[in-house]
Amino acid sequence: MPSFYHETQTVFGTHKNPVLQWIFTIDHKRIALLYMGVMFTLFFFAVSAAVTMRAELFFPGQQFLQPHTYNELFTFHGVTMIFLFIVPGIAAALGNFMLPLMIGARDLSFPRLNLLSWWLYILGVVTALSSLMTGNGFADTGWTFYAPYSIRTDAHVLSTLSAAFILGLSSILTGLNFVVTIHRLRAPGMDFFKMPLFVWGLYATAWIQVLATPVVGITLLLVILERTLGVGIFDPTKGGDPILYEHLFWIYSHPAVYLMILPGFGIISEVLPVFTRRTIFGYRSIAISSASIAGIGYLVWGHHMFTSGMSDLARIIFSLLTFLVAIPTGVKIFDWIATLYKGSIILATPMLWILGSIINFTVGGLTGLTLGAIGADIHLHDTYFVVAHFHYTILGGVVFMFIGGLHYWYPKITGKLYDEFRGRIAFGLMFVGFNLLWFPMFIAGFLGNPRRYFDYLPTFTPFHQVAGVGAVLVASGLLLVLYNFYRGLKEGKEAGANPWNGTTLEWHIPSPPPLENFSKIPYVDFDPYEYENGEPIVQFDENFRRVR
Amino acid sequence: MEHEMAYDMQGKSYPVTDFKDDYSGEKFGFWVFLLTEAMMFGVLFLLFSVYFYRHSEIFAISSGELNIWLGGINTVILLLSTYTMGLASLMMRQNKIRTSAILVGVTALMAVVFLGIKGVEWSIDIHHGIYPGSGILDVMDKGKILFFGLYFVMTGLHGLHVIVGIALMCWVLLLIRFGGIRPEHTIVMKNVTLYWDFVHLIWIVLFPLFYMIGV
Amino acid sequence: MLAGFNQNASTFAADVDRAFWISVGISAMMFILVVGLMLFFIVRYHSSRVKPEEIRNIKHYAPLEIAWTVIPTILLFIIFYYGYSAFRELRTMPKDAFTVEVLGKRWSWTFIYPNGKKSTELYVPAGENISLRLHAPVDDVLHSFYVPAFRVKEDVVPGRENHLWFKSDVVGRYDVECAEYCGTGHSRMLSKVEVMEKTAFDAWYASDKLSPHDKGAPKEEGEVLYQTLGCSACHSLDGSIIVGPSFKGIFGEKVRVLTSGKLRELVVDEAYIRDSVRTPAKDVVEGFGEGIMPNLSDQIDKQQMEAIIEFIKKQSRPQNKAVSQEAVKSVEAPALSTQPKQQGPLDGAALFNTKGCVGCHSLDGSKRIGPSLKGIYQSRQKVVTEGKLREIIADESYLRNSIQNPNADVVEGFKSGLMPPFGKMLSPEEIDALVKYLRSIK
Ligand code: HEA
Ligand code: HEA
């Protein structure tokens, strides 16, 4: 059967030219690969910026960067990583590819809208990068664009802001598409509690995208108007209140951190049953906790503003609410650990990444609690402790889960197998390197090293040097991952439809999948992770009639 | 086309929803879209209420400076236009295609008049030097800067939605002309009607906020 | 070590640390539980040890699930409680505190004491409650006052006042850092807090020394201002460029500046310096960014301005004495020479329209934000002066006063504080022209 690599549909019907076939495709799988390609490239730039920062920070004092350049670098790093990489992230790349496969649909509800999202994304990318070449250089505001600095600086903030705005639009459209798809296109028989947990993660994520992104969109637009027309809503010289800006920014950006992690949690829930050869423990509580994390996540934004000068009572309430998020998150973690109990654990590469990400994320999440403890956060706010916290959750958590997911679905996407050995070495490098890189930063932060500091007091030198070494390990591990994927494409063995003995629908169709995924839509009246004696229970015949 | 079916182990059949021509899906999607719009305007309303709370007297004074008559006429026009748009949608389903098209045209025309009046209002203010960033406005009381800042941003954003609405109606007219909208296929028209209802609803909130708190 | 980090330097440092360590302790417990179990299961249930028939597909176990919802909830409340109690202490402002005003601006700190003394480092007596009132100039950006050793931090927000307090019993010098990103100089916006014995503090407080460590005679005013106002954060005296141009030898030299987008050449004279400080955005030295230099006008009075100018002049003295002669001459040129050109008599009507009067005052009798000015001259007005209602005739001096100082006499039915005092914004000539214009409106 020809796969989706061989034939496609575009907005204009059909094309001969392969380039046009790709950039105008309306096939969700191709669009997912388009996202992945661009994200990889950008990701490479952002990592280069990070490594440059680490090199500058290797010794105290000024090495080879101007302070202003350093500020541009971390802004570029933050903006690219957040808005261009991790927010579209798992959802737009793996989610786009897998969602229809997992719920038994032939595409998303609005394939053209999906393509539009990608084009908006590209427009956003181009707008953001254009400020590297034009105006007074890249924005130097940090990824948070706090007013009034973002109103006053003469760096090229306008294009960065517009980029974030456009990317927001793209993200909203993706979310909308996912919500409708999940509501409308589940295969007959599949009710909400028969959906795979990755789909639950995407569902919660999609609602965050739809409900929170417009808030940051309009807020950034107001800053744009402030710079161009002098409207004054956040400018204290005109009576505006900068703290309101902070509120509006975090009303989006806190839920956004769950938007990053929830699909990642979904990946964990997919990989674990497959590599323990047993049913997941607590399906329902994992599903519901995804939704409640998304819900509670809306109420805690103020924990980023404990020192901003908002009222003391508000700070206390936000601190209290912050702790509530940890409860459903903890439930998830315990459910996963319980899934290991009496399974048959196979330490394949995806499983290693997933287990590693659970360890890292636990550290990241627990330090989040320390930050949520308001008295402690007064001291820790805007120090490297925070930076370490979110690299543990995002890099150690989300990115590890992402890479785990990439390994897990690599055979489905490409039809080939990667090399196991290389995969495990790469994981080892990254895991060790990552912890070397970020653990010392907790200590530096606790001792009072503020973030966004181009230079630091000499006291902190050893911490930054260990981190520098870690960064090199991480970067080389990353390169090895990429090399492994590349070699897999060239010389990997044929994977077959179901190399891991998975149970969810995507493993019942050929790898790589054909154009519209399912020749016949199956009837789904079974739970997603059903094993018996380590073998999947459900089987289909070639017409997608269930035979077992 | 015959409806596709999925079969369970007993051979019982269940209808499959496909992504093509999924009427309910398209309608639901549009509701979700309107939700994002509501969130966006919601933020502006929130900002308005915060600043209103802090500068209520000056907001009231500034509000008194707006021309309530022009705003009021605009409110009536928008109200009528949602009515004609709704009627157009209804006529289409009753197979009265021509009447429906005329009604859409009338709606678009009213939208243009709305913009015209809005333009007159704005130009009066701008003529008096009341616009964001003007030297005159910037030396006035902070409350006033904020009031007019919000006024221009919010009515501006609303105006933008009206412009988009006009474009959508022209598109609807084209679709009607070329058979893209038919009595048995009205989803686009339904959604545009919904959109127009929303635009009108926003104005219904904007109007008292800006024009009536000073009365 | 960061200066004084581990000394319990403030009275509440220990409580903050306790909140921190309790949270870390509970977290460590949870971490060991989670990761320990995980590693144990990985070893125990590794596929090499488990036959397929031995796999158990357990889906639920309610008691366990309840336990791992309820127990963490309790632990979380414990963490919250200690965080909260430390916070309450941090935020309960003492009544009887020695209050210092802190001005945070790009990129230096100025501390202003109750007796008007200013310093660039904070000096406080040991064993007393110190309360800080944090300000930033309204056209500046966010900063954050952070003393790691004291475990205190609070943002400095333009346009509002934030508060902070501490009490330290341990004499010593501690680092002050700016913890909210504020641009190029963010990582250099450092200072010190010095906790001193009460007697030493009092001695310094009564003296006119900039810092208790100054030996010898007090510095002259210009230099003190250069330090305390933070000019030194951006302008060096040795020719190197920090953020702004160096002061070395600039006086009497030519500079190229951008004035509303146009490049022109000027000689640095007193008027130019005055302008550079009062309205920094007007002439921006070529190669430097606009809007970086803060407007510190409110901090500088006339006499201080002269001291600063004197100080800047001194940085050029060794090289060229002759030039300053010339500069003295140029002072005689009208001080407002860089204001928009004033050709012929000023046009009151134009001023009325461009300076914002029309925004609030109509000329046709209709009421806007302010009263209509139709036929105002020699009309009877009821005004409130210092809370008392009185009736006056709007004569010339009343009009002039109403422009310069509108809140002195407030017309009945209008609110005080609405009309900005134009005394500072308009020159006397302009006010004269406006009064003349108002007289002509019938
Ligand atoms: C994927 C991203 C991600 C995730 C998932 C999280 C998760 C959490 N974060 Fe984090 N956070 C960020 C990304 C993320 N964060 C970023 C990017 C910033 C900085 C932004 C900036 O300023 O630039 C930030 C900053 C940040 C702050 C502000 C710090 C400051 O600036 O002063 C705070 C404060 O409360 C916080 C708290 C939390 C909490 C409580 C969670 C919780 O959701 C964590 C819950 C998880 C666990 C707790 C672990 C597992 C649970 C158990 C094992 C159960 C039992 C545990 C106990 C009973 C102890 N985060
Ligand atoms: C996605 C989020 C993300 C990621 C992955 C990283 C990765 C890294 N970051 Fe991060 N960082 C941020 C988000 C992120 N960062 C943000 C938001 C800030 C704050 C900015 C601000 O203050 O405004 C910040 C700030 C920040 C600072 C602080 C600057 C300061 O405050 O002065 C430093 C300092 O060293 C740093 C270093 C690094 C390093 C060395 C890495 C490296 O470890 C990177 C190595 C990369 C990997 C290990 C990932 C591998 C991933 C894949 C292989 C995925 C494949 C991709 C596809 C399939 C598309 N970062």
Ligand code: CUA
């Ligand atoms: Cu001031 Cu950072």
Ligand SMILES: [Cu+2]
């Ligand atoms: Cu948060």
